[in-house]
Amino acid sequence: MNGQNLRIPKRIKRSDQIVESVKRWVALNRMQPGDRLPNERELMEQFECSKGTVREALKSLEVQGLVSIRTGPNGGAVLEPVPYEKASELLRNFLHFEQPSGPEIYALRTLIEPEIAALATPRLSEDDLDTLAKLISRCETDPETFDERIEQRIAELDFHVLLAQRCGNAMLAFIGRFVNDMIRDLVIFKKSALPEQREFSCANLTYHQKLLEAFRAKDAAAARRLMHEHMISAEHFNRELEGQLNQYFLGINH
Amino acid sequence: MNGQNLRIPKRIKRSDQIVESVKRWVALNRMQPGDRLPNERELMEQFECSKGTVREALKSLEVQGLVSIRTGPNGGAVLEPVPYEKASELLRNFLHFEQPSGPEIYALRTLIEPEIAALATPRLSEDDLDTLAKLISRCETDPETFDERIEQRIAELDFHVLLAQRCGNAMLAFIGRFVNDMIRDLVIFKKSALPEQREFSCANLTYHQKLLEAFRAKDAAAARRLMHEHMISAEHFNRELEGQLNQYFLGINH
DNA sequence: TCAGGCAATTTATGCTAATAAATAGAATAA
């Protein structure tokens, strides 16, 4: 038995060879989003292989989010910037078998959100500030229905997503958005029978209002400090909630 | 013109429908790595489509890292835990058109490494400590050749990667490893004509030694503090280096 | 009894040819 689970080098499939060739070609020619790849027929000739093989290669590029494929004249594979949704989906697959817990997600969030807030502060346009204000105002009324409560939680998360998108650091932006998306899923799926946490919503609202003031004043230091407090608070409430849910589920099993 | 770049709902391709069906089926049945999917013939019957379509669907699942495909008896598509390399590659694609800069990468690193160090402290086995010690000892001799210098830098990075893998938070572990991989690429590719930074190597060595002591003493607070200092130091040296490289490249252009 | 090789089986891999569906753009009709 060799140490690895997988057998050794293993033949590289024709379609994967084509994928690699195309990637190299794209990188070498400094091709940009919008540029078109040769159509299926030309690729068949270029790589001396059948249509099925070319289609597998294109499928691979499509799944990776590198191209989008259209039918019709001037159709074919067009280079695309990988959309966030694609990268997010693929990272979720990676995490599928080790489902990050709520506390794990919140721990990461506490690390990055203060920096995101600080970096975003000088980069927020007037429009951005308006959008943030609108998201806050959606949370100012007492929720009457369950769905309304969920909507408010999602508006809170969108507040953070917008900041992430403006922080100017692509990796930080991705992680920030991803983390908030994970929390959104927790809100929507795992906690549908969620007890109301009025204090929590209230604390969030206050922090978001104060943050907006800091953004308006272009005070990055204050934004960082406020966001840190906000995250500590949110982490605390989440721990409380997890405790309640555990009791709830344990109750069902007994 | 509608707001989106893409046209509206667009027919969903048969192969993508199959991918979604299979994913749902896997999730519903709580299938685990090692479980097998039906073979091509069975899938053709199941979904009433041709082999080409099934093959495209399987290719998609393979590219996403969810299955590996083997020939032979008991072959076919087998569920796999998505390997880190796959997720990493796909996230790199996402970042391809907005190439994170050195400072951006180091900024993220400074945020997460101290927490990783603290979380990993109680989780490091004796073996892990030995491995860390070995990685440190590789950096204790003065590098004589260029390649040796690169090797030492990579050993330094492996030190951090091991910590990330032990921190017990899957998302943090992924990001930690990814960030250090990005830095590895910077070291190998962008800076091949790298000026020696003796002070930098020396500072790193000292920090790693002190960190190891903290790990041995199971002192998470000390580990966090040391790692934070270490990251501030590394960020500083990297800024210095980027400045030198900019001068160097500007010099070539004029 | 056991090791090594051989062959059958299972499965993916790859190819060809033909038809269906979608789309953009040109031609046409109101």
Place this chain on the structure above:
DNA sequence: TTATTCTATTTATTAGCATAAATTGCCTGA
């Protein structure tokens, strides 16, 4: 001008067949 239809182009899907790879198990020879 505007709306509609037509047409050419290109992907999407199907069907069937030949090849290659990997495993299982049998069989041979020591």
